Amino acid sequence: MSVAKPRVSVSGLGWIRKNLFDGWFNSVLTLVSALILFFIAKGILGWTLFTAKWDVIAANLRILMVGQYTASEIWRVWVTLALMALLLGISWGIRKGLITQIAVCFMIIFAIVGVMPFLTATSRLWLFGAIVLMLIGYWIGHKFHFAKKIHMFGWLLFFPLVLMMLSGAGVLKNVSSTLWGGFLLTVLIAGVTIVFSFPLGILLSLGRRSKLVLVRWFSIAYIEIIRGVPLVTVLFMAQLLLPLFMGNGIELSNVLRAMIGFTLFNAAYVAETIRGGMQAVPRGQYEAAEALGLNYVQKMTFIVMPQALRSVIPALVGIVIEVFKDTSLVAIVSLMDLMGIAKRIIANPEFLGRQMEVFVFVAVVFLIFCLLMSKVSRGLEASLDRRKN
Structure with a gap:
């Protein structure tokens, strides 16, 4: 009968010596790879922080996000985002586990976008309001038992309600789907x-x-x-x-x-x-x-x-x-x-030569x-x- 060997904990320095500098060949390969990665990272950071002209994104952020959607009706998009945040927060309070990771990821995304300098005050208010609604939803889902029925019913109605709100079906002003974009x-x-x-x-x-x-x-x-x-x-x-x-x-x-x-x-x-x-x-x-x-x-x-x-x-x-x-x-x-909006932006004579900035934003x-x-x-x-x- 074989006896299981006890696990030996390896410190950070020991792991580096074992996996990166185990012999002269691995040591040379590690140093060359580190040098290549250094120059790549230096070039990317240099271009991102000093060379790139991100004003093209600031000037076209609204059209990148919602296309030609009627400016006076954009509040519907924000209400949709707020409703999603509330439902996600309720699901987070009820189920935790995997939903916790999703909710935290969305809060981080909202927070990062919310502190961007070219964002309007109204947009910041909606984004941080979505974070607050998510936390309120977590409290509701964690404290009240009836939230289980509410959140399932809410997710079932979410997509039809979103499409009706964005299109204006019912009492709201009609916004043609030809204006939807981004x-x-x-x-x-x-x-x-x-x-x-x-x-x-x-x-x-x-x-x-x-x-x-x-x-x-x-x-x-x-x-x-x-x-x-x-x-x-x-x-x-x-x-x-x-x-x-x-x-x-x-x-x-x-x-x-x-x-x-x-x-x-x-x-x-x-x-x-x-x-x-x-x-x-x-x-x-x-x-x-x-x-x-x-x-x-x-x-x-x-x-x-x-x-x-x-x-x-x-x-x-x-x-x-x-x-x-x-x-x-x-x-x-x-x-x-x-992507279609991005191609239209780089075709604008005002933003010629800004292809890299636009496509990097889309890729991110x-x-x-x-x-x-x-x-x-x-x-x-x-x-x-x-x-x-």
Whole structure:
């Protein structure tokens, strides 16, 4: 019987000696790498702090964030952000764990953006107000039991309420979706695509494994055809063909057509990912569910699908990140998302030669949110592993 060896703690200096200066070759390689990294960091910091002219971002920040959205109605965007902060704070107070990391990340982002020198006083007030609302939401979720029902109901209504508020449906002044743009449009397209492509993808994955021949072959044909066509083609088809199918009585805006195209495209990839997760579920789980007398819906809902989704979390988050980045393709169909606005700014004669500053700003925005989604994925995996063990 083997005896486990006790772990030996290694100090910081010991770790450096063992991993970076273990022999002459590793020592030389470490020094050369450190020298290269030093010059790269020096060049980046020098350009960022002394050479770059960030006034192009200050002058165009509003259009980068919301496009040509009516200036007098921008309060709706801020109200949407405040509502999200309140709901996130309530979820934080109820569930803690992973939600804590998400809430803290958003508070840090709000605080960093809020202290930027080129921001208006009104924008600072809204951003720091969102932080206060998040903390109030945490207190509500932590103290009151009824908050569990409120926050679930609130998240279910969040997206429809946001779309109604931004468009002006009902009593508010109508703001055409043709005016939506910048980061606002990027988030809306990505959010709607993610929310609707997942249930559609689950149905397609179940349809591909269905015993009904018509349902199975329809699902297979849809998945294979969509996966064999570039996203750009699907976007053009959504812009040109959807109005023909809808008829003369129904009009769809360009933004809604893009959302439908993205949803139909990504649903096929979600379906294949989930189908792979379902195949990873042991056959004994299916047999155990049938032995308990569960019908098909109960078996898939309570036994198979939770295990399948757990095993493909990294792949699903990869699809989410891909959707967020692919929204830049809507510029091809004349929609001005964040990347489209950036291209329009650098084409302005007033800002010629400022391409690097604009594209670095766009890259940083995408990097922050993609890293946040990746962190959420790792936290979710760790949380599910702890529950499993």
